[in-house]
Amino acid sequence: MTAVLDQAEAAAVPLPRAYGYMRVPCDVADEQVHQLEQEVVAYAETHGLFFAGFFFEFNCGSREAFDELVAELVRADVHYVVVPSLRHLAHNAILQELMLEQLSFAARARVLAMRLRTVIE
DSSP: OOSSOOHHHHHHSOOOEEEEEEEOOTTSOHHHHHHHHHHHHHHHHHTTOEEEEEEEEOSTTOOHHHHHHHHHHHHHTOOEEEESOGGGTOSSHHHHHHHHHHHHHHHOOEEEESOSOOSOO
């Protein structure tokens, strides 16, 4: 038995899935949001993940989409979340840490942040 997968076998191995999470202020142009969405998907794919979809937070201070994300991660047994920056979780560093801990403990999820800051936060 060989440890190397041929192309057909490699294609049959599913990629780990990932969801995206973004905060979208109401004053941001749709084109900017669309561009950032494409960047998030590309980032996930370059990290060997199958991008499953987005969760968007539209209201400042709301955690409704975040709570839905956590529930979906647990339900679907998905363990990766891609964010444009950690500031999409929260601007406050303590709140960021709490949200990262919730993702880690509740869903065993790892968060991949594309960069430190983005135009949309």
